[in-house]
Amino acid sequence: MTRTSATVHVPLGARAYDIRIGEGLLSRAGAEIGPLLRRPRVAVVTEARVEALHGATLAAGLEAAGIGMAALALEPGEATKSWRSLETVVEWLIGEKVARDDVVVAFGGGVVGDLAGFAAAILRRGVRFVQIPTTLLAQVDSSVGGKTGINSPQGKNLVGAFHQPRLVLADTGLLDTLPERDFRAGYAEVAKYGLLGDAAFFDWLEANAPALAAGDPAARAHAVRRSCEMKAEIVVRDETEEGDRALLNLGHTFGHALEAATGYGDRLLHGEGVAIGCVLAFELSARLGLCPQEAPSRVAAHFDRMGMRRRLADVPGALPDADALVGLMAQDKKVRDGRIAFILARDIGAAFVARDVGLAPVRALLAEALADRARLAVS
Ligand code: GLY
Numbered sequence: 417m418t419r420t421s422a423t424v425h426v427p428l429g430a431r432a433y434d435i436r437i438g439e440g441l442l443s444r445a446g447a448e449i450g451p452l453l454r455r456p457r458v459a460v461v462t463e464a465r466v467e468a469l470h471g472a473t474l475a476a477g478l479e480a481a482g483i484g485m486a487a488l489a490l491e492p493g494e495a496t497k498s499w500r501s502l503e504t505v506v507e508w509l510i511g512e513k514v515a516r517d518d519v520v521v522a523f524g525g526g527v528v529g530d531l532a533g534f535a536a537a538i539l540r541r542g543v544r545f546v547q548i549p550t551t552l553l554a555q556v557d558s559s560v561g562g563k564t565g566i567n568s569p570q571g572k573n574l575v576g577a578f579h580q581p582r583l584v585l586a587d588t589g590l591l592d593t594l595p596e597r598d599f600r601a602g603y604a605e606v607a608k609y610g611l612l613g614d615a616a617f618f619d620w621l622e623a624n625a626p627a628l629a630a631g632d633p634a635a636r637a638h639a640v641r642r643s644c645e646m647k648a649e650i651v652v653r654d655e656t657e658e659g660d661r662a663l664l665n666l667g668h669t670f671g672h673a674l675e676a677a678t679g680y681g682d683r684l685l686h687g688e689g690v691a692i693g694c695v696l697a698f699e700l701s702a703r704l705g706l707c708p709q710e711a712p713s714r715v716a717a718h719f720d721r722m723g724m725r726r727r728l729a730d731v732p733g734a735l736p737d738a739d740a741l742v743g744l745m746a747q748d749k750k751v752r753d754g755r756i757a758f759i760l761a762r763d764i765g766a767a768f769v770a771r772d773v774g775l776a777p778v779r780a781l782l783a784e785a786l787a788d789r790a791r792l793a794v795s
Contacts, residue, residue, distance in 0.1 A: 421436060421437065421438025421439075421441065421637075422436075422437045422438065422637065422641045423435065423436055423437070424437065424641060424644040424645050424648055425648070426560070426561075426580070426648040426651065426652065427652055428580060428651070428652060428655060431562075431580040433580060433581060433582050433583055433584065434583060434584070435559075435560060435584040435586060435644045435648070436448060436583070436584065436585050436586065437555075437586045437588060437637060437640050437641050437644065438586075438587065438588060438637065439587065439588050439589035439633055439637070440587065440589055441585045441586070441587040441589075442470060442473045442474055442477055442548065442585070442587040442589070442590065443473055443476065443477040443480075444477055444480075445474055445477035445478050445548065445585060446477050446478040446479065446480050446481025446482070446483045447480070447481050448583065448585055449478070449481075449483065449519065449521070449546055449583065449585075450481045450483060452519055452544065452546070452582055452583060453483065453518075453519055454517045454518070455518070456481075456482050456483045456484060457483065457484045457485065457486075457518070458478065458483060458484075458485050458486075458518070458519050458520070458521050458546075459485070459486050459487075459488075459508075459509055459512050459514050459518065459519075459520050459521065460474065460485050460486070460487040460488070460520075460521040460523050461487075461488050461490070461505055461520065461521070461522055461523065461524075461528060461531070461532035461535070462487055462488070462489050462490070462523040462524050462528060463489060463490045463491065463492045463496065463524045463525075463527070463528050464489045464490070464491060464492060465492045466489075466492075466523060466524045466525075466528070466550050467487065467489040467523075469593050470523075470550065470590060470593075471487065471489075474523060474548070475487075485521075486512050487523075488504075488505065488508045490504070490505075490528065490531075492527070493527065494527060494567070494680050494681065496527050496528075496531065497527050497530055497531050497565075497566045497567045498566055498567060499566060499568075499575075501531055501566070502531060502534065502535060502566050505531060505532060505535040506535050506538065506539055509535060509536075509539050509543075510539070514539065514540075514543060515540070515543075516540045516541075516542075516543055517543075517544075518543055518544075519543070519544050519545060519546055519582065520532060520535070520536040520539075520543055520544070520545040520546075521545065521546045521548060522536075522545055522546070522547050522548065522559075522581075523548045523550065524548075524549075524550055524551075524554070525549065525550055525551035525553065525554045525558075525598075526549075526551065526553055526554045526557075526558035526559075526686070529547050529549060529554050529558050529559050529564075530558060530563070530564050530565055530566065530573070530576070531564075531566060532545065533545055533547070533562075533564030533579055533581065534564040534565050534566060534575075534576055534577060534579070536564075536579060537564055537577040537579035538577065542579065544582045545579070545581050545582065546581055546582055546583045546584070546585065547559035547560075547581040547583070547584045547585070548584075548585045548587070549584065549585075549586055550587075550590045550594075551591075551594055551598055551602055552591055552594060552598070552599055552602025552603060552605070552606065552640075553598070553601065553602035553605050553686070553687055554602075555586040555588070555591075555602075555640050555643075555644075556602065556605050556606050556609070556639075556640055556643035556644060556647070557605045557643070557647065557664075559581065559584050559586070560584055560644055560647045560648065560651070561580075561647055561648075561651040561655075561661075561664075562578045562579055562580035562581070562651070562655070563576065563578065564576050564577055564578070564579050565577065567680075571676075571747060572672065572675070572676075572680065578655065578656055584644075586640055586644070588633065588636045588637050588640055589633075591631075591636060592631060597685065598685070598687075599629065600629075600687070600688075600722060600723060600724045600725075601685040601686065601687025601688050601690075601691075601724075602687050603625065603628075603629070603687070603722060603724065604667070604687040604688065604690040604691035604694065604719075604724065605643070605687055605690060606621065606625075606628075606639050606640075606643050607621055607625075607691075607694070607715075607718065607719070608664075608666050608667060608690065608694060609642065609643045609646040609647070610764070610765060611666060611667075611694055611698075611715065611761065611764055611765065611767065612646075612663050612664070612666045612759070612761075612765070612767035613646060613650075613663065613765055613766075613767065614642070614646060614765050615763070615764050615765025615766070616765070617642050617646075617765075618718075618764050618765060620638075620642075621639070621718070622718055624638075624639075625639075625718070625721075625722055626721070626722070629722065629723075647664065650663060650664060659769070660769070662757060662759065662769045663759055663767050663768075663769060665757075665759055666693075666694060666697060666759040666761075666767050667689075667690040667691065667692075667693030667694035667695075667696075667697055667759070668689075668690060668693060668759075669693065669697075669745055669756060669757070669758055669759070670689070670692065670693035670696045670697060670745070671686070671689030671690040671691075671692065671693030672689065672693075672744075672745070673741045673742075673744035673745045674689045674692060674693070674728075674731060674735075674741070675689045676744045676747070677735055677736050677740070677741060677744055678731060678733065678735075683731065683732055683733055684725075684731055688724070688725040688730075688731075691719050691724050691725055691726050692725060692726055692727060692728065692730070692731070694715060694719075695712060695715050695716045695719065695726050695727065696781060696782075696785065697758065697759060697760060697761065698711050698712035698715050698761055698764075699712040699781060700758070700760060700773075700777065700778065700781055701760040701761045701762070703777060703781060704760070704773075704777060706760055706761070706762055707760075707761050707762050707763050707766075708763060711761065711763060711764055714764065715764070727785065727788070727789070728785045728786060728788070728789040729788060729789040729792040729793070731789075735786065735789070737783075737786065738779045738780075738782035738783040738786060739779065741782050742775055742778060742779050742782065745778070756773065756775070756778075757769060757770070757771050758770045758773045758778075760773070
């Protein structure tokens with residue numbers, strides 16, 4: 417049963433679609449997806465954990481509308497976003513006789529969504545796909561906006577395509593089974609929207625995020641909806657990231673360097689890197705005299721209250737020095753003409769894309785953060 421539901425429309429002309437948000441949407445999947453189908457069958461790409469937890473609900477939801485499904489369950493984890501898995505998925509879809517007018521369903525978190533979306537983008541020069549995101553991160557960010565792709569051995573998300581889904585079904589009830597650490601990591605992307613463009617939303621999060629973390633359905637639905645509205649609005653302005661879409665990378669330049677330094681694994685989840693990166697981006701903005709001095713501590717205090725990783729001292733194991741971290745930032749794909757694009761802020765809710773930041777203040781900030789980390793480790 418759907419208890420609360422909302423629709424965010426993404427008005428992209430011929431590529432327009434709806435994001436449906438609500439509890440219990442999975443059991444209505446057939447009614448939601450059915451109008452897109454030319455024959456009553458879908459190919460579902462998922463991962464083993466999600467299949468075990470929610471596969472039967474999806475199958476029943478489709479079956480209720482007379483829709484059959486075939487499913488491929490991959491290994492969970494970032495390593496699945498690989499050339500090898502792409503080949504597995506594409507060959508499986510061909511084996512399942514998925515035709516140009518069929519629909520592929522990506523059922524899982526960001527890894528499954530990015531991989532299955534990319535497979536759909538290249539299969540038969542593009543077939544339609546539906547995102548059913550099962551993590552907070554995927555519901556508020558990766559399932560919306562059409563970025564699909566895989567990692568190369570040389571870096572994250574280096575291979576991919578823009579391919580918009582035809583529908584996103586964000587069943588907020590699925591967040592009940594999300595491990596707490598994944599919830600907190602995904603929450604960094606929710607907070608990011610307030611920080612980059614909606615101070616009132618950040619105020620709301622400061623007051624309501626503890627209820628959100630405790631599972632309050634109305635708070636959860638509101639947070640996912642507002643995040644999707646903001647993402648949709650930015651994507652419509654700049655679908656292929658020529659300009660403003662880069663705002664969505666607030667915290668990501670620092671975050672990606674930390675993820676690279678920690679091996680893209682369990683030591684530091686993507687959202688944890690983003691949270692630490694957001695605090696560093698506000699600190700850098702304050703040091704450059706661009707935003708009020710108290711803004712970084714307000715961001716850090718909120719993340720601290722939410723039990724999130726928010727500083728370098730929260731990253732376990734060894735980290736490279738400031739020069740090496742800056743080097744990792746320079747390998748990131750957001751580099752143009754040798755200058756790193758940073759998302760800086762004039763205040764909470766007022767981020768902007770800065771392409772002319774010198775590396776010296778970045779290096780100094782990281783050196784100090786690393787020194788704080790060392791001090792905290794010995795005290
Ligand atoms: N996750 C950033 C973007 O979709 O542009």
